[in-house]
Structures are given as structure tokens and as C-alpha cells.
Amino acid sequence: MKIVRSDSKVTRILVVDDDELILCMYKDFFDEIGCEIYACSDGESALDIAEKFKPDIFIIDMRLPGISGLELMKKMRVTSPDAEYIVISGFGRLDDSIVSFREGAADFLTKPIQLDDMVRAYNNALKRTQARRMEAVSKKVVRKYVEGVMNSQGLEMDHLIESINEKINKMIHPQIDMIISNTKNKETIEDLTFLKKLLSAILPFSSTQFLSLYEKLTPVEIRLCNLICQWKSTQEISEALNMSVYTVYDHQKRIRMKLGLTGQGKSLGSYLRSRMNSNNK
Structure with missing residues (x-):
């Protein structure tokens, strides 16, 4: 191996x-x-x-x-x-x-x-260790950039979010679409498609929600949410992410806590799919 x-x-x-x-x-x-x-x-x-x-x-x-x-x-x-x-x-x-x-x-x-x-x-x-390192670095970079822009230009955060949203729609989404059209890797296509939906779901929120959501979900948790939205079973998710079924359950529990779903009686899959569908309308 x-x-x-x-x-x-x-x-x-x-x-x-x-x-x-x-x-x-x-x-x-x-x-x-x-x-x-x-x-x-x-x-x-x-x-x-x-x-x-x-x-x-x-x-x-x-x-x-x-x-x-x-x-x-x-x-x-x-x-x-x-x-x-x-x-x-x-x-x-x-x-x-x-x-x-x-x-x-x-x-x-x-x-x-x-x-x-x-x-x-x-x-x-x-792989999980490296993903956490990349996540930690990216969080620091994004927060430093956002705080730097606000301090130097005195922008209101809502205006900043609008600016970021515009740039994502004009620059990032077309790039994602181009990669999707030129790749034959099904897993890559699924992850990039979910990334587009996730960006659309996050950006309409207020500034505080934007940063807190970005910091809440890890790369592994984002991938797991993607698989849940595809109606994958726990066993299928376990095999796709190279982790035990018990670890999948643990991640799902953490995601529910991060999204404020604990004790609400609503399934994580239903919540995620409803959010994605509402942003596609």
C-alpha cells in the first residue's frame, strides 16, 4: 500500500x-x-x-x-x-x-x-491532520484579510459581504463551472457542486453569521454534509471518508451542535437539503 x-x-x-x-x-x-x-x-x-x-x-x-x-x-x-x-x-x-x-x-x-x-x-x-492544518491556516488568512479591509477602509461588514458575494459570482463560480466541465472525476464534480451551493447558502447571511459559519465546519464536515445531501447511508459515508461508522456518528453529532439542531428533532439530512433547495429557488 x-x-x-x-x-x-x-x-x-x-x-x-x-x-x-x-x-x-x-x-x-x-x-x-x-x-x-x-x-x-x-x-x-x-x-x-x-x-x-x-x-x-x-x-x-x-x-x-x-x-x-x-x-x-x-x-x-x-x-x-x-x-x-x-x-x-x-x-x-x-x-x-x-x-x-x-x-x-x-x-x-x-x-x-x-x-x-x-x-x-x-x-x-x-490526511485528517493535514486537512486540519490547512483549515487553521485558511481561517487565519480569511479573518486577517477581512479585519484588515475593515480597519483600512472603514467598510461596514454588510457592504463587505456584498463585495465578496459579487466577486464570488463573477470570478469563483465561473472557475468552478469550468473545472466541472473539464473533469471526469465524479467525486470532484460532486464536491465542487456542493461548494457552489454552500457559498450561496452562507453569503446572504449577516457578517457575524458568515464568519461564524465559516469557522464552524471543518473540511471533513463539509464533505460529510455533501454526502448526506446525496442521501448516502452511514456505511457509504464511512467508506467514502475512510473512517469508522462510529466516527461518522460523532461528526454528525458535532455538526448538529454547530448548526444549532440539538434537541430540535429535525434530521441533519432534511435540514441540509432544505437549505440547499431554498437557495436554488
Whole structure:
């Protein structure tokens, strides 16, 4: 299986396992592909390393001396909520995997670990890590640009939104249409079409709503919303986004909270499709 290469930032990985042979194997593998690798055999050491070096990806054995792997992951998620967590177990029990996913694991692997399984888990974790990095940078750039324009020109935010809307209609939409007409990749066409609808849905809002909505949804969540609008099942979304069904449910829960749908009794799919349809009229 092909290994996804890291972007310009070196990916930091922390492996926590009490098996020295496995630690050596991971260290050799991740060092060879250019990662910054840290390894330890117990939870207390892992907490110290995590606080000092801020790893991007954690690979944690469920059964460790002292604090368990799951308890360790709970603590890590408080201080490193944006990191990716891969849980490893010597037992392939269903309840272990379910608990791991509920606690925030992105993947669950059973020993003996096959190289292809580890590469797949690493690739998926790295893609999500890179997406978050790009998202963080883009948010900073957009907010800095908007605030700079307002401070330098004294524009009212509503006028600024109108200006942005006009530029998007004249410049970005035609470019998206051109790319759609020249590509045969169905996935690309679907994502770009949804992007056009999303832009149209966001921009008519007030300035505060515009910025808050932009900051609320992550790239993965936008893609997930796209698939929901296409009536894709949870299993189909899981396969399309290379994540577990439990992770899909977790994302849907977060999206509902971000959109203010918690406790309203309206399905996320119905809400999204109604918003898209209303903006097409």
C-alpha cells in the first residue's frame, strides 16, 4: 500500500506500547518515512512526552502497566483534542473496539499488526491532520484579510459581504463551472457542486453569521454534509471518508451542535437539503 507523504510540517508520532520489539518496529518504520517518532512503554511517560512535544498522531496499546490505554487516551484528548488516536489491542474483541471509538479513537488495530493495516491507519490519520492544518491556516488568512479591509477602509461588514458575494459570482463560480466541465472525476464534480451551493447558502447571511459559519465546519464536515445531501447511508459515508461508522456518528453529532439542531428533532439530512433547495429557488 502506498504511503501518504507528510506536508511541509514534520509529523510527530508517539507510540505507547510495553512490547520493546513492537516499539523498535514502529520507530524504524516511521523514522524511515520521515516522521518525528517518540516511543515509551507506560502512560505516565507518554503524558510527559505529549506535553513537551505535542504529537500529531498517537498509537496506543490498550493494555499498559499502570494507567490503561483507554484512560491514557481520555487524558490525551483533553490536552491534545485535535490529534489522531490509533488504538492497538492484543484481543480482537468487539466491545474493545466500540469503547475505543466512543472515546475518540480514529482507528482500532488488532495484534499481530499487518503492515498494510498500519499504513492504512497512518495514511487516514495523516490526511485528517493535514486537512486540519490547512483549515487553521485558511481561517487565519480569511479573518486577517477581512479585519484588515475593515480597519483600512472603514467598510461596514454588510457592504463587505456584498463585495465578496459579487466577486464570488463573477470570478469563483465561473472557475468552478469550468473545472466541472473539464473533469471526469465524479467525486470532484460532486464536491465542487456542493461548494457552489454552500457559498450561496452562507453569503446572504449577516457578517457575524458568515464568519461564524465559516469557522464552524471543518473540511471533513463539509464533505460529510455533501454526502448526506446525496442521501448516502452511514456505511457509504464511512467508506467514502475512510473512517469508522462510529466516527461518522460523532461528526454528525458535532455538526448538529454547530448548526444549532440539538434537541430540535429535525434530521441533519432534511435540514441540509432544505437549505440547499431554498437557495436554488
